[in-house]
Amino acid sequence: xxxxxxxxxxxxxxxxxxxxxxxxxxxxxxxxxxxxxxxxxxxxxxxxxxxxxxxxxxxxxxxxxxxxxxxxxxxxxxxxxxxxxxxxxxxxxxxxxxxxxxxxxxxxxxxxx
Amino acid sequence: xxxxxxxxxxxxxxxxxxxxxxxxxxxxxxxxxxxxxxxxxxxxxxxxxxxxxxxxxxxxxxxxxxxxxxxxxxxxxxxxxxxxxxxxxxxxxxxxxxxxxxxxxxxxxxxxxxxxxxxxxxxxxxxxxxxxxxxxxxxxxxxxxxxxxxxxxxxxxxxxxxxxxxxxxxxxxxxxxxxxxxxxxxxxxxxxxxxxxxxxxxxxxxxxxxxxxxxxxxxxxxxxxxxxxxxxxxxxxxxxxxxxxxxxxxxxxxxxxxxxxxxxxxxxxxxxxxxxxxxxxxxxxxxxxxxxxxxxxxxxxxxxxxxxx
Numbered sequence: 001x002x003x004x005x006x007x008x009x010x011x012x013x014x015x016x017x018x019x020x021x022x023x024x025x026x027x028x029x030x031x032x033x034x035x036x037x038x039x040x041x042x043x044x045x046x047x048x049x050x051x052x053x054x055x056x057x058x059x060x061x062x063x064x065x066x067x068x069x070x071x072x073x074x075x076x077x078x079x080x081x082x083x084x085x086x087x088x089x090x091x092x093x094x095x096x097x098x099x100x101x102x103x104x105x106x107x108x109x110x111x112x113x
Numbered sequence: 114x115x116x117x118x119x120x121x122x123x124x125x126x127x128x129x130x131x132x133x134x135x136x137x138x139x140x141x142x143x144x145x146x147x148x149x150x151x152x153x154x155x156x157x158x159x160x161x162x163x164x165x166x167x168x169x170x171x172x173x174x175x176x177x178x179x180x181x182x183x184x185x186x187x188x189x190x191x192x193x194x195x196x197x198x199x200x201x202x203x204x205x206x207x208x209x210x211x212x213x214x215x216x217x218x219x220x221x222x223x224x225x226x227x228x229x230x231x232x233x234x235x236x237x238x239x240x241x242x243x244x245x246x247x248x249x250x251x252x253x254x255x256x257x258x259x260x261x262x263x264x265x266x267x268x269x270x271x272x273x274x275x276x277x278x279x280x281x282x283x284x285x286x287x288x289x290x291x292x293x294x295x296x297x298x299x300x301x302x303x304x305x306x307x308x309x310x311x312x313x314x315x316x317x318x319x320x321x322x323x324x325x326x327x328x329x330x331x332x333x334x335x336x337x338x339x340x341x342x343x344x345x346x347x348x349x350x351x352x353x354x355x356x357x358x359x360x361x362x363x364x365x366x367x368x369x370x371x372x373x374x375x376x377x378x379x380x381x382x383x384x385x386x387x388x389x390x391x392x393x394x395x396x397x398x399x400x401x402x403x404x405x406x407x408x409x410x411x412x413x414x415x416x417x418x419x420x421x422x
Contacts, residue, residue: 035157036249039157102150
């Protein structure tokens with residue numbers, strides 16, 4: 001189960017683990033094809049060329065295996081899609097809930113990666 | 114002229130801006146469309162559009178992508194998610210400067226920056242966005258299964274979304290500043306007859322309360338001045354739209370008291386060569402169809418100015 005976006009997708013928990021193991025800087029946006037999520041996918045797509053040292057992925061929120069994102073402690077208080085998680089060396093360094101602007105995303109990318 | 118010169122620069126890539134781009138480009142004008150956010154504007158924020166003639170049902174995202182593709186196929190250059198540092202509207206050659214100091218020039222400018230959901234701008238609103246405060250029932254409703262929520266507003270969106278949120282929430286309280294609703298009567302009736310919905314009228318929210326997530330609100334009774342507190346799991350805010358005109362407010366462009374752009378029937382603003390189209394205009398009806406109409410008229414006016422002026 002993957003989202004019909006132009007981003008690279010994560011389809012399973014094992015794929016999620018593998019990406020975190022293989023890449024130092026990873027941003028994953030976990031959502032649906034809804035109005036709060038689409039702008040974030042669009043922003044990620046635009047930033048891919050600028051942040052070549054970051055792996056950008058999406059994951060379908062309703063994929064049962066997306067529990068690897070839905071259930072992390074950092075998302076414990078999240079009540080708005082998408083859940084966007086930033087990982088460095090496999091560890092969560094930032095997480096946001098709901099729609100974000102390009103500036104907000106870049107601010108985290110510049111700060112953490 | 115330099116590569117950064119266009120016959121027309123369109124500020125805003127929603128329905129109005131993309132339509133203007135399509136008409137201008139089809140009229141052989143060179144066009145740059147700049148958007149400070151995602152292309153599609155408010156359309157993207159609409160799950161299903163069922164009243165756009167000729168299309169039985171389409172998502173706002175799909176419709177915006179089709180419009181974008183059309184605009185690009187006719188030759189429009191589109192840049193999204195950019196910031197605008199300076200705008201110079203008055204001179205014969207208009208200028209748009211970006212934060213990286215690149216400057217784009219044009220003979221005409223079409224302002225189509227649209228509108229956005231109005232925020233309450235009270236304490237805690239930014240902190241709890243996505244942590245109990247939402248502006249999209251379709252997106253976030255299922256996070257509030259068996260929880261108590263407040264819906265703020267009294268228009269069609271507020272009442273219709275309140276009813277739809279009763280699928281999830283155990284109780285929905287509609288909080289509104291007046292003692293009547295602006296929504297259509299059938300929407301009011303549906304909300305009033307729903308046993309899960311109750312009402313707090315003539316009241317304003319004054320504060321959001323919580324730690325990691327929203328736990329409660331304070332609200333003020335506008336008749337008595339009394340401040341009350343209420344424990345709550347979520348708040349959905351539907352209090353209308355405001356024009357995205359901040360970037361023009363220090364310019365010579367005339368705005369009305371709601372910061373909307375007044376135009377005549379040809380979408381001409383107070384400045385020669387500058388047109389406005391879509392939700393930022395002073396008007397009553399804001400639909401995709403009216404934005405498309407505005408964009409068409411603005412483009413035709415601009416073409417006349419480009420080739421005739």
